[in-house]
Amino acid sequence: MAETTETGLPRAVTVAWGMQEVPQRGPNRGLSHERIVAAAIEIADNEGLAAVTMQAVATSLGFTTMSLYRYVSGKDELLRLMQDAALAVPEQVTLPGDWREALRVWAGLVRDAFHGHPWVLGIPRGQVSVLMxxxxxxxxxxxxxxxxxxxxxxEKVGVILVVSQYVTSTVELELNLADEGTVAVSREGLDLLGGVVTPERFPHLAPVLQAGHFLGSEPAGAAGEGAETDYGLDADYDYGLDLIVAGLEQRVRDVSASD
Amino acid sequence: MAETTETGLPRAVTVAWGMQEVPQRGPNRGLSHERIVAAAIEIADNEGLAAVTMQAVATSLGFTTMSLYRYVSGKDELLRLMQDAALAVPEQVTLPGDWREALRVWAGLVRDAFHGHPWVLGIPRGQVSVLMxxxxxxxxxxxxxxxxxxxxxxEKVGVILVVSQYVTSTVELELNLADEGTVAVSREGLDLLGGVVTPERFPHLAPVLQAGHFLGSEPAGAAGEGAETDYGLDADYDYGLDLIVAGLEQRVRDVSASD
DNA sequence: CGGTATCTGTGTATGCCATAAACCGATTAT
DNA sequence: ATAATCGGTTTATGGCATACACAGATACCG
Structure with a gap:
């Protein structure tokens, strides 16, 4: 159960929307939650989520650890704010007219946001708010x-949810495989796995593993050509999105027919 | 970057598969990673993931904290093992013949696993292995x-991935809303949000929020009838699954046509 | 069959981290 | 001017993961 204000909204939500009353008396404030969150995000970008400690954030701003607590109720709240700030979609996007294209572009924007701040996936789920x-x-x-x-x-909301969830999960998978695929699939580990993932016990999966599909492991191919943004799973990503779009088109046909 | 063995596989994978060499000399072992994981899961089920500390697990087994480290390389590994153990699919399932039905049943099994151990979603992502x-x-x-x-x-692997990711994300959403929806959507918070989520700034979303959709908030309705497994988002869940199935059917038609 | 390398469980110790509590000086409302 | 409030700091605490070194148990080797 997350910290809530009297309104019933999680505190992180009211803070993020600037709905928190600003104190009148007292000294001028030297910080703001925006600056704190920005500093925290920079640390996460550079050194990973584990490096984000209250102390690190505070000293990177030239303040004491405890000063942060005047702006943020605790680390949980900071993480929530970081997550939302990191997943910003660019302003002033012009979407294509065709909804299929537009949906793909939108999904791409969400995906880009995750790729820009992959540490977001390191934040425990179940703490995320849709209202940020x-x-x-x-x-x-x-x-x-x-x-x-x-x-x-x-129904459109449902579609949005499905797509954004799909994108999130795909990026998550990419990162897991980046950790694992490159190393583990080096034949050696796979052979070892072959000992346990036998066709008798896993009749359907074993052949696939043996064939080397799974894990999106291409046959080496031409690596190195602008590899920066190559996550290796682009094909799978597109495939899933195509599937959703196709399903949506079908749905549209159904609706139109019943008119 | 996760801990890996010489094989390149994450240690958690080799441990889970029992691929770790068993020591020959020395006293008999009083524990096993299975027992440790089981104890940890029980704690997580009863008191939440936060209550799972090395100390709590150890004492619940009648051992010292440090004894666990003879079986598990650290807490990360324990969490991975817990995650995999918690998401077990029942043995000996007989799936319907029709692939649509079978896929739905399969998705339901995955979903049930999450519902049985929702704390799994509290484990940071990006640490999950597909090879467990x-x-x-x-x-x-x-x-x-x-x-x-x-x-x-x-392509089938792609479908599996899409579906399991979808199910995962849906459960995650359910839990987030259970935390938030019940409390926040109590009109009061929504009104407050109305101040910032204005139709001018969010022309497409504002009407939806105002209408009370979003968050799966039904108009009160008949709650209490066997409410145990009522997550409120069943409709959305089914909808997304239908979408995927519809997309798949389309794909099948395309393939058949190009034969 | 004795010696030795190896392993298990334990006790102790360390360091990090989040956060609570009390305080001083600055600022504003009255 | 005075009092109520607030910002930032200092100090202190408790929890947690985990490194390290030890004492007894066990199985291999000669």
């Missing part, structure tokens, strides 16, 4: 992408 | 469900 500013912004943009679809709003 | 025993088991079963589909193996 950038979530709301992203949702609005997603609905904009689907504007011309002949579905009611509730 | 129960992941493999689940993947095998998933492929079995799709056995009759006229798609190649690689």
């Amino acid at each position: 500013p950038n979530s709301v912004r992203a949702a609005d943009l997603g609905l904009a992408a689907l504007h011309d679809l002949p579905l009611d709003d509730e | 025993p129960n992941s493999v088991r689940a993947a095998d079963l998933g492929l079995a469900a799709l056995h009759d589909l006229p798609l190649d193996d690689e």
Whole structure:
């Protein structure tokens, strides 16, 4: 159960939206939660999420550890704020007119955000709020992408959820495999696994593993050509998205037919 | 970067598969990683993931904290093992013949596993391995469900991934909303949000929020009838799954047509 | 069959980290 | 001007993961 204010909203939500009353008396404030979150994000970007400690954030700002607690109720709240701030979708996007294209572009924006700050996935789930500013912004943009679809709003929200969840999970998978695939799939580990993942025990999966699919391990191929943003799973990503789009088109046909 | 053995496989993987050499000399072992993981899971089930400390696990087994480190390299590894053990799919499932039904049943099994041990979602992502025993088991079963589909193996793996990711994310969403929806959506918070989520700034989303959709908040309705397993988002869950299935059917048609 | 290398469980110790509590000086409302 | 409030610091605490070194148990080797 997350910390909540009298309104029932999690404190992180009210803070992020600037709905917190600003004190009148007392000295001028030397910090702001924006600056704190920005500093924390920079640390996470450079040194990983584990390096984000209250102390590190505070000293990187030239303040004491405890000073942060005047702006943020605790580390949980800081993490929530970081997460939302990191997943900002660019302002002023112009989406293609065709909803299929628009949806793909939107998904790409979400995906880019994750790729820019992969440590977000290191934040425990179950603490995420749909009501944070950038979530709301992203949702609005997603609905904009689907504007011309002949579905009611509730259903569009469902689509947005499915897609964003899909994108999130795909990035998560990419990162797990980046950790694991490159090393483990080096034949050696796979052979070892072959001892336990036998065709008798796993009739359907064993052949696939043996064939070397799974894990998106291409046959070496031409690596190195602008490899920066090559996550190796682009094909799988596109495939899943195609699947969703196809399902959506079918749904549209069904709806249109029943009119 | 996760701890790896000489094989390149994460240590958690080799431990989970029992691929670790058993020592010959020395006293008889009083513990096993299975018992440790089981104890840890019990604590997590009863008191939440936060209560799972090395100390708590050890004393619940009647041993010292440090004794655990003879079986598990650290807490990270323990969490990985817990995650995999918690997400076990029942043995001896018989899947329906129709692949649509089978896929739904399979997705339901995965979903049930999460519902049984929701704390799994509290484990930071990016640490999860696809090579753990129960992941493999689940993947095998998933492929079995799709056995009759006229798609190649690689594509089926893609489908499995999409579906399991979808299920995972849906459960995550459910839990987030259970934390937040029940409390926050009590009109009061929503009104407050209305001040910032204005139709001018969020033309597409604001109406939806105002209408009370989003967050799966039904108009009160008849709650209490066997509410145990009522997560409120079943409709959304089914919807997304339908979408995927529909997409898949389309894909099958495409493939068949190009034959 | 005795010696030795090896392993297990334990006790002790360390260092990091989040956070609580009390304090001083600055600022503003009255 | 005075009092109520607030910001930032200092100091202190408790929890937690884990490194290290030890004492007894066990199995291999000659």
